[in-house]
Structures are given as C-alpha cells and as structure tokens.
Amino acid sequence: MSKLTWFAPGHPAQIVIGFVIWSIWFIAMYGGLSVACQLAPPEVEKGAFTWLNGGLIAFTLLVFALLLFLAWRSGRYCASKHKESDDAVGFERFVGYVSTVLYLIAAVATLAGGLPVLVLSPCS
Amino acid sequence: MSDAKPASSQSEAVSHLARVWGNLPGWGSLAAVNHGTIGLRFMVTGMVFFLVGGVLAMLLRTQLALPEQNIVSAETYGQLFTMHGSVMMFLFAIPVLEGLAIYLIPKMIGARDLVFPRISSLGYYCYLFGGIIIMSSLLLGIAPDSGWFMYTPLSSSEFSPGPGSDFWLLGITFVEISAMAAGIELTVSILCSRAKGMTLSRMPLFCWYILVMALMIVFGFPPLILASILLELERAAGMPFFTVAAGGDPLLWQHLFWLFGHPEVYIIFLPAAGIVSTLIPVFSGRPIVGYRWIVIAVILTGFISFGLWVHHMFTVGIPQLAQAFFSVASMLVAIPTAIQVFAWLATLWRGKVDFQLPMLWVSGFLVIFVCGGLTGVMLALVPFNWQVHDTHFVVAHMHYVLVGGMFFPLIAGLYYWLPLASGRMPSPVIGRWGFWLTFGGFNLTFLLMHLTGLLGMPRRVYTYEAGLGWDSLNLLSSIGSFVMAIGIGLVLLDLLLHFWFGQRASANPWKADTLEWTLDMPPAQYNFASLPTVSSRHPLWDDPQLAERIAAGQEGLTEANSGLRETYGTSAISAQRERLFHLPGNSWLPLYSAMTLAVVCISLLSRWYILALLVVVLTIGLLLRWSWENGGHPSAAPLQPSDPGQRVPVQKEPVQKGSVQKGPVQKGTGHELPLESRTLDGPGRWGMIVTMLANGALYMSLLFGWFYLWTAAPQWSAPDNGPLPLWLLLLCGVPASIALWLFHRLCQRLAVGDALQLQRQLWLSAGFGLLHFLMLLVLFMMAPLDYTKSAHDAVLMVILLYLLGHAGLATVLTAMQALRVARGYVSASLPYEPQVIKPLWFYYLAVYWISVALFFMLPLGWGTT
CATH class of the missing domain: 1.20.210.10 (Cytochrome c oxidase-like, subunit I domain)
Incomplete structure (x- = not known):
C-alpha cells in the first residue's frame, strides 16, 4: 500500500473524519446555543428570526458544504481506483467507498439537524 | 509460510506450545490470563x-x-x-x-x-x-x-x-x-x-x-x-x-x-x-x-x-x-x-x-x-x-x-x-x-x-x-x-x-467461513498450531485446506522455542507482519491488584478512609510492580547474547539478516521478526494512546460539567477573582513543559539508536516533573476552596486533584524508566518503553494548559453570576 497522509483520500482516517466533523458541529451547535442563551438571549417575540438562528444556520451550511466537498473528493478518488485490481488498491478503494458514503450521510445529518433552526425560537 | 514439517517434529512443537501456553493446575488456574x-x-x-x-x-x-x-x-x-x-x-x-x-x-x-x-x-x-x-x-x-x-x-x-x-x-x-x-x-x-x-x-x-x-x-x-x-x-x-x-x-x-x-x-x-x-x-x-x-x-x-x-x-x-x-x-x-x-x-x-x-x-x-x-x-x-x-x-x-x-x-x-x-x-x-x-x-x-x-x-x-x-x-x-x-x-x-x-460435533459443523472453525474443538490454549495467512473475507470457503495446513504447522510461528508466549504483530492498515508480540504468561498480579481494589471499595463503603488510603498506596505499588515485569525484565524478554548491540529497525517480510533473535532461529518459525520491545512501536504504545482517549473523554465530561453548571445551574456563583493567582499557575506549567521537552528529545534520540546519557536525561525529566508536581501541590494547599459550600470550588478541587494525579504518575513512570536504564531493561537495544510513556506526557501537558485557560483564566471574565 502506498504511503498516504491522514488527510489524503484512501487513508483509513478518512472513514471517521466525516463524522468527527459532524460531532464537532453537533457539540458546537448545542454548546453554542446554551452559552449564547445564557450570555445574550435574543428576544422571544422574534421567533426564529434572530441573530443566533442566523449564525447557527450559517454554520450549518458551512459544515454541510465542507462535508459535500470531502464526499466529492473521496468519491473521485474511489472512481480513479476502480479499474486497478491489486490488493492494496482494493483496500484503498474500500476505504474510498466507505468514506464517501459516510461523508454524504454526515452532510445529510448536518443539514437535517440544522433545519429546526429555521422554525424554532432559540432559547424558549 | 514454511514447508511441510515431519509429523514427529510437528507433534513436538505442539506439545511445546501447550506447555508454554497452559494454565497452572489446581488453584493455580486463578493466575490464568489466557x-x-x-x-x-x-x-x-x-x-x-x-x-x-x-x-x-x-x-x-x-x-x-x-x-x-x-x-x-x-x-x-x-x-x-x-x-x-x-x-x-x-x-x-x-x-x-x-x-x-x-x-x-x-x-x-x-x-x-x-x-x-x-x-x-x-x-x-x-x-x-x-x-x-x-x-x-x-x-x-x-x-x-x-x-x-x-x-x-x-x-x-x-x-x-x-x-x-x-x-x-x-x-x-x-x-x-x-x-x-x-x-x-x-x-x-x-x-x-x-x-x-x-x-x-x-x-x-x-x-x-x-x-x-x-x-x-x-x-x-x-x-x-x-x-x-x-x-x-x-x-x-x-x-x-x-x-x-x-x-x-x-x-x-x-x-x-x-x-x-x-x-x-x-x-x-x-x-x-x-x-x-x-x-x-x-x-x-x-x-x-x-x-x-x-x-x-x-x-x-x-x-x-x-x-x-x-x-x-x-x-x-x-x-x-x-x-x-x-x-x-x-x-x-x-x-x-x-x-x-x-x-x-x-x-x-x-x-x-x-x-x-x-x-x-x-x-x-x-x-x-x-x-x-x-x-x-x-x-x-x-x-x-x-x-x-x-x-x-x-x-x-x-x-x-x-x-x-x-x-x-x-x-x-x-x-x-x-x-x-x-x-x-x-x-x-x-x-x-x-x-x-x-x-x-x-x-x-x-x-x-x-x-x-x-x-x-x-x-x-x-x-x-x-x-x-x-x-x-x-x-x-x-x-x-x-x-x-x-x-x-x-x-x-x-x-x-x-x-x-450432546453429540460429538464434526469439524466446522455449520460450514462456516471464519478462522475460529479451523481450531480443535475445544480449542487449545494457544489457539493455532501455526498462525494463518488470509487472502479473502471468507478464508474457509475460499481455502478449504487452510485448517489442515494450520494443524500441520505449515503456516507461521510454529515454534515456542524461546519459551515465551508470542503472537504476530501486524500493521493496522495493511495487515503485514512487522514484529513479534511477547505476551505475559500466568500471573497472580491481576488477582492481587483486584483484591486490593476490592478492599479499597469496601473501605470507602464503610467510611474507613485511612484504610482506603493505605490500600490505595498498596494497589499503586502492586500496579507499578506489574509494570516493572515487562520488556527487558528477566521474567519477560531480556536481551540475549544473540541480540545485536543496536536496535533493530522495524521491517516487513522478507526479513533481513541482523534481526533480534531469541534462541536459535529456525527458518519459517516466525522468529525472524523482532520482539516489540526491540522496536519503537507495539501494543503498549497503542494501549497508552487509547487509554489517553478514554482519559480525554473523562476530562471532556468534566469540562462539560463545568460549562453546564455555569450556563444552567440556577444558583451558580463564581468569585470575581479566581482562587489561585494566574501567574503562579503559568509559572507552574514551565517545569512541566521542560520535562516533556526533555522526554520528547530523549525519545527522538533513542529512535535513531542514540542512548548517550539516557539515564541522566530521564532523571532530569523526572526532576522537572517532580518540581512541577510540588509547585502544583503547594498551589492546591494554598487555594482557599470552600468545596462543601460552592459547586464552583468543588469542581476546581476536582480538576486540581486530577492534574496532581497525572503529574505524579508521569513523574513516577519517568523515574522508573531511569531506574530501568540502570538495570539494562531500557537501552539503545530496548528503546520501546519511553515511547509508551511519551503520549502520557503529551496528554498531561495539553490538559494542564487547557485547564489553566478554561478553569482559571476564562472565569475571570465571567464576574459574579
């Protein structure tokens, strides 16, 4: 197997990076919401149209875009390895496939988790 | 993979494996670790x-x-x-x-x-x-x-x-x-x-x-x-x-x-x-x-x-x-x-x-x-x-x-x-x-x-x-x-x-595909008479003769000629054989350690805190004794006359001449690979890293509790000024940073085979660690924490104790390494153990500075809540 850095597509670390990013997003959303509601809670009357919701959805979209990009990069790598047949490449193809799908699911999970920000008041 | 072996030779090899891997008889089976x-x-x-x-x-x-x-x-x-x-x-x-x-x-x-x-x-x-x-x-x-x-x-x-x-x-x-x-x-x-x-x-x-x-x-x-x-x-x-x-x-x-x-x-x-x-x-x-x-x-x-x-x-x-x-x-x-x-x-x-x-x-x-x-x-x-x-x-x-x-x-x-x-x-x-x-x-x-x-x-x-x-x-x-x-x-x-x-089971009675069904039923303590090579997800379906080859000793590591329990260490990603892992045999230390921990538990239940403290010290002593019997220790895998004077670099098969050997080498027995204690990597190092991940999860939970109480507890209150002068905490971190730097440097030198003044460097690192520990202890003693009246102070008490425990542990383990160098258990030929301890030092220093920032600096901006 060729030597790969952890950030390169095909490295086994790619299998978990997508959901590590999702986990950081999840903690930041929940933690950020709690801290913001403690320090500077927006007015309840404004409903979902607050600076806090704006920030949270912007952050969500940013992470969503990042995960989509990583999925695309991983998918492209996987496709490039498709025709090679030796053992090591087979393993890298496996990692590429698994990480592509996990990046995509992490992206969908991020978007799905962030959508309530559009309709719910943050601190009530 | 080696060639086919004569039946008598294989039978002798299997008997030897059984002796090396067997449990002790009678009450001795309480010392079993298999x-x-x-x-x-x-x-x-x-x-x-x-x-x-x-x-x-x-x-x-x-x-x-x-x-x-x-x-x-x-x-x-x-x-x-x-x-x-x-x-x-x-x-x-x-x-x-x-x-x-x-x-x-x-x-x-x-x-x-x-x-x-x-x-x-x-x-x-x-x-x-x-x-x-x-x-x-x-x-x-x-x-x-x-x-x-x-x-x-x-x-x-x-x-x-x-x-x-x-x-x-x-x-x-x-x-x-x-x-x-x-x-x-x-x-x-x-x-x-x-x-x-x-x-x-x-x-x-x-x-x-x-x-x-x-x-x-x-x-x-x-x-x-x-x-x-x-x-x-x-x-x-x-x-x-x-x-x-x-x-x-x-x-x-x-x-x-x-x-x-x-x-x-x-x-x-x-x-x-x-x-x-x-x-x-x-x-x-x-x-x-x-x-x-x-x-x-x-x-x-x-x-x-x-x-x-x-x-x-x-x-x-x-x-x-x-x-x-x-x-x-x-x-x-x-x-x-x-x-x-x-x-x-x-x-x-x-x-x-x-x-x-x-x-x-x-x-x-x-x-x-x-x-x-x-x-x-x-x-x-x-x-x-x-x-x-x-x-x-x-x-x-x-x-x-x-x-x-x-x-x-x-x-x-x-x-x-x-x-x-x-x-x-x-x-x-x-x-x-x-x-x-x-x-x-x-x-x-x-x-x-x-x-x-x-x-x-x-x-x-x-x-x-x-x-x-x-x-x-x-x-x-x-x-x-x-x-x-x-x-x-x-x-x-x-x-x-x-x-x-029950009826006697035939070999592989369910026609399964995984390796466990190549074993005797019930399996021997050593599992495999020879360790297999796998080339598909379904080894028994794709290679029906595999079980016979394993039993006939035609796969790897057929001999226990060194008298040690050994298994192959393979690379995590490509599963290539890189080294031999020496695994400890029957030991009473786990039983004794668990017994003393049970006494600690019962003492705490009975509120006999002095006894609990004494037995904690005894337990730590037992665990340190346990850690002492590793690597190059005579009861583990000491250096042999056949060991080369220098560390053997990790290598993949085929094996080059000059590898560390224990006992006479036999082609195909698997002993051409170095023991992990002669290399820079092994299960101990991985174990330390995974342990630090668990430790990090505990620390993150404490951090979560700290922020949770701050943001959600109805009666949370924090003093305007922290309980400890910030400059003292910053000063206290300096010797810890020096200790890590020294330790990291000596690990780097060992990695290239340079063990010059190794013992002195380890003592120096331990000395700075001790200085840090003592400074932190003094800070802890002088901190006016009203830990029974305030959740804020109680959390700070816990984090200070956490830091003290880790600083003490890293210092003691470093000092033990210095002692092991003196005994010849750690050297240019046995460079492994400092690599195991290094992640602990890195973890501790990271946690120390994060704690100073989040538990002592950040609250200064909170004011009374």
Whole structure:
C-alpha cells in the first residue's frame, strides 16, 4: 500500500473524519446555543428570526458544504481506483467507498439537524 | 509460510506450545490470563448474574400480577427494580458480551491471545468482586432503590441516606474498570494483531462490530465514571455538584448518565448485531449482501449514538431548539439500523436458509428488534415522548430493544459457538422448546406492557388500584413472564446437559467461513498450531485446506522455542507482519491488584478512609510492580547474547539478516521478526494512546460539567477573582513543559539508536516533573476552596486533584524508566518503553494548559453570576 497522509483520500482516517466533523458541529451547535442563551438571549417575540438562528444556520451550511466537498473528493478518488485490481488498491478503494458514503450521510445529518433552526425560537 | 514439517517434529512443537501456553493446575488456574479461560469465566459469571436478575424480575411480575397486592413492600420493590436493571445492564449484558468478544476475537483474527492478557484477568476479577459487592447489598437488605439510573436528588444523601447509593456508585465504578480494560485491549488487539493479509476490508464483520463497540466503551463509559465519582464525593465529602442551593444542578447527573447511557444501548446492541451478521451468511450459505454498507452502518451507529442522550430528558425543561437537535439525531440513528436489517433480509432472500437452532433465535431477534426499533422512532418524537414518559410503554420499548436486540442474538451466538467451545452439539428438541416458550412468553409479557403504558400505568409503582383497566393486562403480562422464564430455563438446561449428552460435533459443523472453525474443538490454549495467512473475507470457503495446513504447522510461528508466549504483530492498515508480540504468561498480579481494589471499595463503603488510603498506596505499588515485569525484565524478554548491540529497525517480510533473535532461529518459525520491545512501536504504545482517549473523554465530561453548571445551574456563583493567582499557575506549567521537552528529545534520540546519557536525561525529566508536581501541590494547599459550600470550588478541587494525579504518575513512570536504564531493561537495544510513556506526557501537558485557560483564566471574565 502506498504511503498516504491522514488527510489524503484512501487513508483509513478518512472513514471517521466525516463524522468527527459532524460531532464537532453537533457539540458546537448545542454548546453554542446554551452559552449564547445564557450570555445574550435574543428576544422571544422574534421567533426564529434572530441573530443566533442566523449564525447557527450559517454554520450549518458551512459544515454541510465542507462535508459535500470531502464526499466529492473521496468519491473521485474511489472512481480513479476502480479499474486497478491489486490488493492494496482494493483496500484503498474500500476505504474510498466507505468514506464517501459516510461523508454524504454526515452532510445529510448536518443539514437535517440544522433545519429546526429555521422554525424554532432559540432559547424558549 | 514454511514447508511441510515431519509429523514427529510437528507433534513436538505442539506439545511445546501447550506447555508454554497452559494454565497452572489446581488453584493455580486463578493466575490464568489466557483469553479463552478469561472469556469463558466472564460468560459463566455473567449468566449467574443473569439468573439473579431474572429472579428479581419474577418477583416484580409476581407483585404486579394482581392489583393491590402486598407481597413485597414499596421499599423492597424499589430495591428489586433498581437491582434488576443494574444487574441486567452492568453485570450481565455488557460483561457477557465482552466475554464473548474476549473469547472469540483472537480466534477470529488468527492470533494466539489478546495483546494484554493480564489486563483481561484484572478486568475479570474487578467484574467479579464488584458484582459480589453490589449483590451483597441486596442480601443485607440495603440495596440501592433509586432506579438503575440513580437520578439525583433521589439518590443523594438527603433522600437516600443509607448506604444503598454508595454500593451502586462504588460497585458499578469498580465493575467499569473491567469494561474499560476490555474496550482498550479489544481495540488494540483488533488493530495490531490480525492475521497476515486480513486487511480492514477482509476483517470478519463481527470484528468490525467489536472494534466499534470497544471504541464506544472507551468514549462512552468515562462520563458515567465521572458522574459516579462526583456523586460519591457529594455523598461522602459534601461536595455539592448536584445541589441547587450551592450552585450545583441535579440535571448534570442526568446529562452525564445518559451521555453514557444511550451509547450503552448500542454498546450492547452492536456485538449482538455482529453475531447476527456472522450467523445469517453461514445459515444462508452465501456471503452477506452489502459488506461495505454494514461497515458503514456500524460506524454510523457508533457516532450518532453519542448525539441522542437528551431524548431521555425531553421532559426536564430543555429549550425547544435543543430538543429538536436531539429529536432529529434520534430519528437518524434508525438509518444505520435499517441498513443492517435490509442487508440481513437481502442475504436471507438471496440464500438458501437452513433453519437450525441458532437461526431460529436470529429470526426471533429480527421480529422483536424491528418492533422495538419502531417504538424507538415513536419515542424520538418529542410530543409522543412527553405523553408516555415514565410509563410502562417505555419499559416495554426498552425490553423489546434490549432483550430482542441483545438476548436473542446472544443465545443464537451461544448455540452457534457451543460446538467450538465444548466439541459437542446442543439438543435441537430442548432448544426449540426453549426458543418458542421464550419467544411467546416474551411477547405476551412486553407487547401487553405497551398497552398498560398507553393506558397510563406509570413505571416503578409497587402496586395499583383495581378497575383502572390495567388488571387483566398485568395478569397476562405476569403469566407471560413465567412462560418466558420456563423457556430460558430450558435453554440453560440444554446448555448444561449438552456437555454430557450432546453429540460429538464434526469439524466446522455449520460450514462456516471464519478462522475460529479451523481450531480443535475445544480449542487449545494457544489457539493455532501455526498462525494463518488470509487472502479473502471468507478464508474457509475460499481455502478449504487452510485448517489442515494450520494443524500441520505449515503456516507461521510454529515454534515456542524461546519459551515465551508470542503472537504476530501486524500493521493496522495493511495487515503485514512487522514484529513479534511477547505476551505475559500466568500471573497472580491481576488477582492481587483486584483484591486490593476490592478492599479499597469496601473501605470507602464503610467510611474507613485511612484504610482506603493505605490500600490505595498498596494497589499503586502492586500496579507499578506489574509494570516493572515487562520488556527487558528477566521474567519477560531480556536481551540475549544473540541480540545485536543496536536496535533493530522495524521491517516487513522478507526479513533481513541482523534481526533480534531469541534462541536459535529456525527458518519459517516466525522468529525472524523482532520482539516489540526491540522496536519503537507495539501494543503498549497503542494501549497508552487509547487509554489517553478514554482519559480525554473523562476530562471532556468534566469540562462539560463545568460549562453546564455555569450556563444552567440556577444558583451558580463564581468569585470575581479566581482562587489561585494566574501567574503562579503559568509559572507552574514551565517545569512541566521542560520535562516533556526533555522526554520528547530523549525519545527522538533513542529512535535513531542514540542512548548517550539516557539515564541522566530521564532523571532530569523526572526532576522537572517532580518540581512541577510540588509547585502544583503547594498551589492546591494554598487555594482557599470552600468545596462543601460552592459547586464552583468543588469542581476546581476536582480538576486540581486530577492534574496532581497525572503529574505524579508521569513523574513516577519517568523515574522508573531511569531506574530501568540502570538495570539494562531500557537501552539503545530496548528503546520501546519511553515511547509508551511519551503520549502520557503529551496528554498531561495539553490538559494542564487547557485547564489553566478554561478553569482559571476564562472565569475571570465571567464576574459574579
């Protein structure tokens, strides 16, 4: 197997990076919401149209875009390895496939988790 | 792979392997560390606790069978349901699955043992003694009665003044040592000791499940360990982490408990699902459909299950938006489960299913678990959750998920691997009776419990009035539970009787594809007469002669000519053989260490704190003695005359001349590879890194508690100025930073074979570590912390103690390294051990500076709150 850095597509670390990013997003959303509601809670009357919701959805979209990009990069790598047949490449193809799908699911999970920000008041 | 060997030579090699790997006779077997022995002990002990938990359940159902009964009092009922839940979750479900994994993993990955055999043994004894301590509270009539999740303030001193909560907190924490030990060693073993050629993409699915489960234990258990420590500190020392009036918050317990508790459901489910993913292809006679998708689903479950904990707390008053995050995550977790269910169904659809006994239990699992999963999605919806919260509906859902998702696959697995462990087949007749009675009884008990829940019957009430519409449903539920008990009794009877009356099993009786079926039945302690090379996901299907070649000694590491227990160390990614792991043999140290820990536990329960402190010191001494007998120690793998004077670089096969050898080298025996203590990497280093991940999870939980109290505790208050001068804390960090720098530099030098003034450098590093420790100790002593009056000060007290403990440990281990250099156990030829300790230093320094920033600097900006 060729030597790969952890950030390169095909490295086994790619299998978990997508959901590590999702986990950081999840903690930041929940933690950020709690801290913001403690320090500077927006007015309840404004409903979902607050600076806090704006920030949270912007952050969500940013992470969503990042995960989509990583999925695309991983998918492209996987496709490039498709025709090679030796053992090591087979393993890298496996990692590429698994990480592509996990990046995509992490992206969908991020978007799905962030959508309530559009309709719910943050601190009530 | 070596050439074929003459039969007499092979027979001699096998006898030698048996002598090297055998347990001691008689009482000496208590010193056994072999994974086969320890795994079986875990499972047998777990089944005993299961019987106790089952009897408690029968008592509960007897009490609820009819309205207004007084067979047991309300107080006793509280103890019964608390102990039933605690025993089933902590003393049965997790340990029995750990035991199964400990027993099977080395056999499945083509190794001779797990990489930390003494840790396996310590884990078992901690489990056994912890379990006995918890159970003794029931016999003494002082068992905990606050429910298996021990919510504060019900479990706090005010409402539970007796020792019941202490038994739970100390006993469960003791048992958790065993779970953490298993989590760490299973992770490292799967990553570092797989058969040559068994890349991650060829690994049996069961191993994927266990790998993810083990990592979930590593990250999931520390929050509960922390919560238990904090609550015990509150009860014993009056530190008010969960007391509102002093700035604490009882909801912090719920957060920490469910941060562990929800992942724990999946920690239990994943190994069981791993059994299902192993059995379905075998009994369908074809490879599983969607191997890669199952791997994806398992990893997905591992992550998402950590984002659901708040769905257990939807009724406590959390903001709607936060509830929505957790509601969505709770629904998302259905996706990986669905992927697995569809893959299993597709495999069954595409194959020709042979409905033997194990398959029957798998079918029962599919029906029950899917129903439990569906009610789980219902409970993920906040409004529905509010309606049925704390009713029998939740109890029914939980049992569908846990009994369906864990118990049925477990029995399937026991029946499946029974011939491997005993060499005999179970009785199909008794087995089928057992299954149908259990399946029918289970559904009668718990399907109806959904209805009593929907009709409003709350959980944990010891009796109920007649005429509320619950009477007949409860009676039928109780009848069902007894039918189920008879079914389980038959299964256990079958398992017991088969040892005497079961038919002799033929080789590979289920025509399975994984490596464990190449072994003798029952297997020898060393597992494989020669360690295999794997070239596909289904080694026995694709290479039917493999078992014969292994038995004939035609694969690797056929000799134990060095007299050491050894197995191959392979690269985590490409599964190439890189080194030999020397594994310790029979040892009493794990038993002695667990015994002293049990004395600590009992001393704390009895509030004999001086004795507890003395025995803690003794325990630390024992553990340090344990760590002393490693690497180049004469009782381990000392340098031999044949060892070259310099470190041997790690190399992949084919082996070059000049490798470290122990004893005469024989071509093809596997001894051409260096022992890990002669290289820079090995299981100890990996184990330290994984341990630091667990440690980091504990620290993050404390950090979470700190921020949670700050943002959510109603009476939180912090002083304007911190308790310690910031400049002193910054100054205190300087010697620690120097100690790490020195240690890192000497590791780098050792890595290139330079051991010049190694001992002096280690002493210097230890000296700076000691200076840091003493400065921190002085700071701790001078800190005006009112830890019984203020949650803020109590948390600071805990973090200072945490830092002191780590600083002391890193310093002592560094000093021991210096002593080992003097004895010749660490040198240019034995450069491994400092590489093991280095991650501890890095971890500690990172934690120190983060703590200074977040616990002492950041609050300066808070002001009084």
